[in-house]
Amino acid sequence: MQCAEALRVQALFDGELEALSAVEVERHLEHCPECRVLTEELARTRALLRAAPPERAAPALRRRIGRLLDAEAAARAPRRARPAAWRLPPFWQGAGAGAALSAACAAAVAWLLLAPAATEPVLGELVGAHVRSLMPAHLTDVISTDRHTVKPWFAGHADVSPAVADFAPQGYKLVGGRADYFNGQRAAATVYQHGAHIINVFTFRADGRALPALRSRDGYHIACWTAADLQYCAVSDAGWDELQQLGRLLRELSSADARD
């Protein structure tokens, strides 16, 4: 026959009672030998169950799952870019499929004419996004130094799956990730910290227009490169060398990922 208070005694033992009930149950314990025995038994069972060091997943399993998730993330990144600059003017929208080809041609011609000047607004957008990210509570949507947290997060929130790793040993600590909208896409922003500097690495689908490798604007440095069909742009007030070093690390990572 069990005392009617047994469940509350258990809850007290598990730290699940709010203060008022806890006082009641403690008072009950003073008068109920059966529940005092129960408490002792709960403690002994717990000691026994927690005596062994916790088991851990085998490193091979960890590696296998890591590879699977990376492959899954790569497969989920959309295959082909739809260049934002090719989007049709409003009056062309709703035109039939037959018009699509000629529209694309016309857009391509317009694109060739506009291309040289067109990269400048993108650089402005990049700096804008970087500065916005430095405002309070804007930096990261997912905070983690683990690329297996950041990368999957991007899969659900951005149109691209960028190369992500924690380069803390090389001085570039992975802080987290954020989704950003520009260039007509849900771009991925990966945030690194280098000393006192925050570096935003924006990744979006390359659309053929060549961004300058190095450029500064409004006192911020921008380093751009492409890997496969992805455009990477690192923006920071860190120095050129620091920015380019992170670029090198990420390019190496991209080519290592591509080989796997």
Next chain:
Amino acid sequence: MPHLDAAYRFARWLAGSPAEADDLVQDAFLRAFRAFDTLRGTEVKAWLFAIVRNCHASTLRQGMRRSFVPLPDEAAGEPALVGAGPGPEQDSIAGDEQRRLERLIGSLAPEHREVLVLREMEDLSYREIAAATQLPIGTVMSRLARARAALRTQWLGESAGEPHAMR
């Protein structure tokens, strides 16, 4: 990967063998990855345990795998769940006790075993256990009490007269 060790331990108590636990955790992480953007709130661990549990349930339904088979008394061939104890002279006694304990946990009813493992091994709160098992908190509490009582009774039953018994 966050909570991989915890997910593996939980899977180890659900699945029959280490290899099946590996497969189960792998399935669960892939499923979790695909469903990552549906995750709301902050109870990532409970959410992940729920996925491990659902993966296990669906493999059982498909009849692909056996349900839990208690670990053999002598850890024949398979690595024991528990590593080396505190010292060489303690190893054999502590090891025997641990193996016996694992066997007893393994022989609990699955619905009792899971709440016990989540509470005692993984230190989940009642609310988290309720989220992971999709049970009302009241049911979690009563199952936990029954699991603990059953374990205690079996331990006592087997330990009668032994010096290191949990009385």
